[in-house]
Amino acid sequence: MQRLMPKIMLNFKDVVAAYGETNVLQGFNATICQGEFVGLIGPNGTGKSTLLKCLTGLLPLKSGEIMLEEKNNAAYSQRERAQLVAVVPQSFDIDYDFTVEDIVLMGRNPYLSYRIKESRKDYDMVTEAMRVTKTLSFRKRYYNNLSGGEKQRVIIARAIAQDPDIIFLDEPTSALDIHHQIEVMELIRNLNLKKSMTVVAVLHDINLASRYCNRLILMKNGQVVVDGTPKEVITEDNLKKVYDMKMFIQENKLFEKPEVIPLRVIKETETYRSLRIHVICGGNKASQVLEELEAMGHHVTAGVVNQGSDDWTICDVLSIPMVEESPFTSISLEKQEENLALMADCDFILISDLPFGHGNINNLSGLENLSGSIYFHKNCRNNDFTEGQLTKRLSDIKAKKQLVEIDDHQEFLEIIKKLTLIENHEA
Amino acid sequence: MKSKLKKHAMLISIIICMIIIYLCTLMGVTSISFVEANKILLNQIFHIDLGMENISVGATAIIWNVRLPRIILAFVTGGALALCGAAYQGIFKNPMADPYILGVSSGAALGATIGIILKFSSSFLGLNGIAILAFIGSFSTILIVYNISRVGRKVPVATLLLSGIAIGQTLSALISLFMIFNQNEMSQIIFWTMGSLNGKGWNQVIAVLPYVILGCVIMLTSVRELDIMLLGEDTANQLGVDTERLKKKILFSSSLITAAVVSVTGIIGFVGLVVPHIVRMVTGPKHRVLVPFSLLFGGVFLILCDTLARTATAQEIPVGIITAAFGGPFFVYLLRKRKKGGV
Numbered sequence: 033m034q035r036l037m038p039k040i041m042l043n044f045k046d047v048v049a050a051y052g053e054t055n056v057l058q059g060f061n062a063t064i065c066q067g068e069f070v071g072l073i074g075p076n077g078t079g080k081s082t083l084l085k086c087l088t089g090l091l092p093l094k095s096g097e098i099m100l101e102e103k104n105n106a107a108y109s110q111r112e113r114a115q116l117v118a119v120v121p122q123s124f125d126i127d128y129d130f131t132v133e134d135i136v137l138m139g140r141n142p143y144l145s146y147r148i149k150e151s152r153k154d155y156d157m158v159t160e161a162m163r164v165t166k167t168l169s170f171r172k173r174y175y176n177n178l179s180g181g182e183k184q185r186v187i188i189a190r191a192i193a194q195d196p197d198i199i200f201l202d203e204p205t206s207a208l209d210i211h212h213q214i215e216v217m218e219l220i221r222n223l224n225l226k227k228s229m230t231v232v233a234v235l236h237d238i239n240l241a242s243r244y245c246n247r248l249i250l251m252k253n254g255q256v257v258v259d260g261t262p263k264e265v266i267t268e269d270n271l272k273k274v275y276d277m278k279m280f281i282q283e284n285k286l287f288e289k290p291e292v293i294p295l296r297v298i299k300e301t302e303t304y305r306s307l308r309i310h311v312i313c314g315g316n317k318a319s320q321v322l323e324e325l326e327a328m329g330h331h332v333t334a335g336v337v338n339q340g341s342d343d344w345t346i347c348d349v350l351s352i353p354m355v356e357e358s359p360f361t362s363i364s365l366e367k368q369e370e371n372l373a374l375m376a377d378c379d380f381i382l383i384s385d386l387p388f389g390h391g392n393i394n395n396l397s398g399l400e401n402l403s404g405s406i407y408f409h410k411n412c413r414n415n416d417f418t419e420g421q422l423t424k425r426l427s428d429i430k431a432k433k434q435l436v437e438i439d440d441h442q443e444f445l446e447i448i449k450k451l452t453l454i455e456n457h458e459a
Numbered sequence: 460m461k462s463k464l465k466k467h468a469m470l471i472s473i474i475i476c477m478i479i480i481y482l483c484t485l486m487g488v489t490s491i492s493f494v495e496a497n498k499i500l501l502n503q504i505f506h507i508d509l510g511m512e513n514i515s516v517g518a519t520a521i522i523w524n525v526r527l528p529r530i531i532l533a534f535v536t537g538g539a540l541a542l543c544g545a546a547y548q549g550i551f552k553n554p555m556a557d558p559y560i561l562g563v564s565s566g567a568a569l570g571a572t573i574g575i576i577l578k579f580s581s582s583f584l585g586l587n588g589i590a591i592l593a594f595i596g597s598f599s600t601i602l603i604v605y606n607i608s609r610v611g612r613k614v615p616v617a618t619l620l621l622s623g624i625a626i627g628q629t630l631s632a633l634i635s636l637f638m639i640f641n642q643n644e645m646s647q648i649i650f651w652t653m654g655s656l657n658g659k660g661w662n663q664v665i666a667v668l669p670y671v672i673l674g675c676v677i678m679l680t681s682v683r684e685l686d687i688m689l690l691g692e693d694t695a696n697q698l699g700v701d702t703e704r705l706k707k708k709i710l711f712s713s714s715l716i717t718a719a720v721v722s723v724t725g726i727i728g729f730v731g732l733v734v735p736h737i738v739r740m741v742t743g744p745k746h747r748v749l750v751p752f753s754l755l756f757g758g759v760f761l762i763l764c765d766t767l768a769r770t771a772t773a774q775e776i777p778v779g780i781i782t783a784a785f786g787g788p789f790f791v792y793l794l795r796k797r798k799k800g801g802v
Contacts, residue, residue: 085693090693110696110700110701111699114697115699117697119694119697121697124690124694126689126690127552128689128743128744129743129744130745134686134745135690138683138686138687138690139698141683141684141687141698141700142699144683194698
């Protein structure tokens with residue numbers, strides 16, 4: 033029975049909390065069970081840290097309630113609560129010279145009354161906590177003289193010494209380099225797995241959250257947007273709702289977890305006259321040029337691209353209209369016609385850096401009859417598997433109209449910028 | 460060797476304290492010979508008679524009823540002020556905090572000023588009216604400051620400090636106003652505010668001692684929580700400290716001690732501010748060590764300052780001047796040394 037129904041450790045029911053008049057939490061609901069590793073994600077100012085303040089009794093609720101191990105959180109004394117919940121704050125400094133052992137020993141405070149001396153058992157627990165976090169070797173050093181990663185481990189050791197049921201981490205990795213980020217996350221995962229501690233972590237790094245947590249809660253404006261497994265939560269639709277920016281999501285093949293690749297937030301500051309530009313692509317090299325053209329505000333189209341290629345992904349993410357073909361198939365006549373139609377009223381056509389073979393050479397058919405200027409990336413010649421067809425097609429085009437050859441995509445972007453920039457001082 | 464020294468540091472310090480108390484009792488303006496003074500002490504404390512017939516009653520009175528109670532009062536006062544300073548610096552997390560920071564001293568001074576102007580000379584339990592008014596003044600000041608800063612159940616530290624300063628300034632202005640209109644008493648009021656142990660006897664020691672003992676007990680039961688408080692209030696809460704209760708406890712016990720001490724001795728500055736810092740440089744920030752050593756060192760420091768105050772010149776100097784004159788430069792020296800990595 034117990035295995036079927038895990039114990040509910042934390043239950044947030046319609047939690048509303050405020051600083052003064054502004055409500056920061058506006059009806060937060062979540063139930064967290066024993067042994068879960070929950071990541072709280074969401075943009076700054078959505079109430080993640082406020083949630084921590086409410087949980088630790090520092091901020092009274094305006095309405096709703098928090099049940100901590102089946103008892104109302106408000107009914108606990110600080111001491112009782114500290115025996116159940118340990119908090120690992122963002123890295124912090126102390127103005128005083130405490131040794132590592134002093135700091136970890138403070139974790140025993142909730143269990144000690146006015147007795148002045150700590151017992152043997154307290155010291156044993158502190159030693160164990162330092163052993164687990166690999167801080168034992170510098171127990172006599174001053175906390176202030178440690179590096180950021182070491183400090184964070186000491187604070188985690190203090191939380192372990194508290195012998196809590198729930199450990200709450202507030203951005204535990206935000207001040208650390210990648211080595212120490214992974215070290216801290218692995219340490220926490222071990223606590224979660226080996227000591228079956230319930231972990232709730234506020235994380236800004238979505239990819240770390242996705243990798244280590246078995247459940248994510250995405251928050252905005254003090255409410256839950258989505259709550260589920262990383263695969264359910266980390267989708268473009270969800271993240272776009274919350275973070276106002278361009279990004280795309282792919283599966284990290286190593287961890288089999290979704291991974292976010294943020295693209296850009298700031299829109300181009302300069303304004304450009306909008307053109308219709310078609311990019312012939314379909315490999316894995318045109319992502320950047322597609323993205324920058326789109327960001328400049330041009331009407332970008334693409335084709336013919338095989339589904340699943342990198343260029344296809346970026347078009348999909350940026351909603352660039354394109355002609356698609358099934359993966360690993362040659363471009364059909366139908367798709368080729370469709371592509372020609374898409375290019376018909378374009379001002380510019382870019383033949384991007386792309387390997388040509390028998391399957392995609394017909395991308396270039398009929399270009400000579402179009403009105404737009406055609407730009408060709410020279411490097412295509414180095415990846416020509418068409419046994420002469422590419423050269424022939426190019427000379428056919430050249431016979432009818434101008435074909436500008438470029439060395440790289442950046443050159444094309446510069447040309448477009450120069451042509452379309454609207455001078456600011458005129459406006 | 461070093462750890463053994465550390466282990467017995469408290470014991471060694473206590474012994475040094477006793478020796479200093481003893482030596483200072485022998486020193487004074489009235490010349491009483493070394494042998495005579497020792498005979499008087501042995502006779503009074505241990506009732507050992509080594510021939511008291513040649514010793515005048517006056518000499519006995521000077522040693523037993525003037526010097527010794529004064530030195531013990533100096534010890535208790537200095538120790539109490541340093542103790543409160545250490546606790547305040549802990550809960551306020553502010554190195555500028557001293558026992559007077561919440562206006563206790565100004566309240567006491569106002570009470571004393573009123574007492575002096577009204578020539579309030581009746582006494583109660585061996586204490587004169589001025590001391591009693593000073594006590595009332597200081598304790599009501601702390602109540603006012605506390606209630607001004609209170610927001611619901613909580614007392615934010617920053618508000619507490621600021622309202623303490625505001626009330627302190629207001630009361631000082633009132634004192635100045637009283638002095639302007641009562642220029643005859645002005646010098647007496649100024650003398651009172653400079654603090655002195657002159658003319659204090661066993662009555663004062665007995666009046667102050669219970670508060671100080673009570674305060675020490677409260678402080679010593681709060682040492683771990685005071686340590687944790689240094690990590691900040693939020694962290695302290697998360698580690699199971701009821702910070703509001705702790706603040707209240709420390710605030711009221713140290714106000715009580717300070718009020719008791721100030722009303723008897725006047726405002727002796729600097730001990731409560733500097734001694735905890737000096738001790739912290741040696742012992743580190745842990746209150747379990749800091750609090751008892753502050754008590755001892757504060758006591759000894761004031762004994763030495765007071766001995767200087769009463770023996771340096773024929774005209775006695777108020778001890779508050781000595782504490783500031785010596786404590787200030789000594790503290791600056793320590794800060795410089797620490798900056799160079801000396802301590």
